[in-house]
Amino acid sequence: MPPAAPTTSCWPRAVPLRRRWLPSTDRETAVDAIAEAARATDIDRLLAAKLAPRQYRDDLIVLAAFLGEIARIPRLVSEPQLGEIRLQWWHDEIERFGDGDGGLAALTGHPLADALGGVVARRRLSKHLLLEAVDARVFELYADPLQDEDALARYLAGTEGAGFRLTAAILGVVDLERATPVQAVLVAAGEALGLTRALLALPFHLSRGHTPFPRSWPEVQNLDLGSTAGDARRMRHLVHRVISEARSRLDVVRQARAIDTSPTYARGFVHAILPCALVEPYLQALENGDFDPARQIADIAPLQRVWRLWWSRWVGAV
Numbered sequence: 001m002p003p004a005a006p007t008t009s010c011w012p013r014a015v016p017l018r019r020r021w022l023p024s025t026d027r028e029t030a031v032d033a034i035a036e037a038a039r040a041t042d043i044d045r046l047l048a049a050k051l052a053p054r055q056y057r058d059d060l061i062v063l064a065a066f067l068g069e070i071a072r073i074p075r076l077v078s079e080p081q082l083g084e085i086r087l088q089w090w091h092d093e094i095e096r097f098g099d100g101d102g103g104l105a106a107l108t109g110h111p112l113a114d115a116l117g118g119v120v121a122r123r124r125l126s127k128h129l130l131l132e133a134v135d136a137r138v139f140e141l142y143a144d145p146l147q148d149e150d151a152l153a154r155y156l157a158g159t160e161g162a163g164f165r166l167t168a169a170i171l172g173v174v175d176l177e178r179a180t181p182v183q184a185v186l187v188a189a190g191e192a193l194g195l196t197r198a199l200l201a202l203p204f205h206l207s208r209g210h211t212p213f214p215r216s217w218p219e220v221q222n223l224d225l226g227s228t229a230g231d232a233r234r235m236r237h238l239v240h241r242v243i244s245e246a247r248s249r250l251d252v253v254r255q256a257r258a259i260d261t262s263p264t265y266a267r268g269f270v271h272a273i274l275p276c277a278l279v280e281p282y283l284q285a286l287e288n289g290d291f292d293p294a295r296q297i298a299d300i301a302p303l304q305r306v307w308r309l310w311w312s313r314w315v316g317a318v
Helices: 024-041 043-050 054-076 080-095 111-123 127-141 149-171 181-200 202-207 225-230 232-258 263-272 274-286 302-315
Strands: none
Touching: 024 043, 024 054, 024 111, 043 054, 043 274, 043 302, 054 080, 054 111, 054 127, 054 149, 080 111, 080 127, 111 127, 111 149, 127 149, 149 181, 149 263, 181 202, 181 232, 181 263, 181 274, 232 274, 263 274, 263 302, 274 302
16 A cells, blocks of 8 residues: 655647657647546546656557547436437547558547557557447446446456557557456456446436446435435445455455566556556545435546655555
C-alpha cells in the first residue's frame, strides 16, 4: 500500500498526430485538444498515460480520449437510436483504418478519429479490439439486462478489458495473439476496474431501467428497480457483492509479479494496468456508510488520484 498522500466537444481543425510532418503549432493544437477531451471523459486513463514512457505517451492519450468518448455516448443521448448512430459512426471509421498494416486511411476531418487511425498504423493494433470496445457500449443504451456471468464477462472484456489490452499492445508488453499468463492478468484488470466503474455509474444504469450486473445474481433478482430509494438494504447487498467481486479480481492483478519479478518487467507491465491503482480507493469511497450508490456518484480527491497513480508507477505494483 502506498503512504498517505501529502496534504498540500469543440474540436479544432483536424490534425493527425504524426510528429515529423506537422508544424509545431499544429502538433501542439492537436495534442492539447485530444488531451483535454481525455481529461473531460476519462481523467484516470489520461493521468496514467501521462506517467507512461515518453515514446508511448501521445498514443496512450489518444487511446484514453477514444475510450472516454465512446463511454460517454450512452450518457449523453436522450434516445437509444441516437446513441447507436454515434457508436455506428465510430464503428465505420475504425473499419476504414489500416488494421496495423502500416497504412493510414484517408483523413476524416475529425481530430480524434484521425489520430486514432495513426495509432493503429504505428502500433499495429487490431481493429477487432477497438470495435469490441465500441460494440460493448450498445448495452448501456437499453433496458435489457445482462443475463448471466458470461454476459457480464463479455461486457467487462469489451469495455475496460479492451482498454487494457490495447494499452498493453501499444506498450509492447504482451502479444495479444497468444494466450499467456499476462493475458489472464489483463482480463482480471479489466474486470476489477470494470466492476468498479459499473458501480460508480450505477445511478445512470438505474435511470436506464437496469443494473450492469447479471440478473442471475440473487442480489439483482431481489432488487426492485422501480423503487430503489425504498430498497436501500437490498441495494447495499448488491454493492457489497460487487465490491467483493472487484477485490477478488484485483487480488489476481496484484499477484502479477509472480509472472516475472524483475523490476524492469514490473514497471513496464504496471503502465498497462495503472488505472487499477485507483480501484481500491474507489471501492473504499463506495463503502462509505453515508453514501447512497443508487443516487450518488462516488469519487476520490484529485490529489489522492494523482498520488496513488504516481506511487504505483514508482514501485511497479498496483
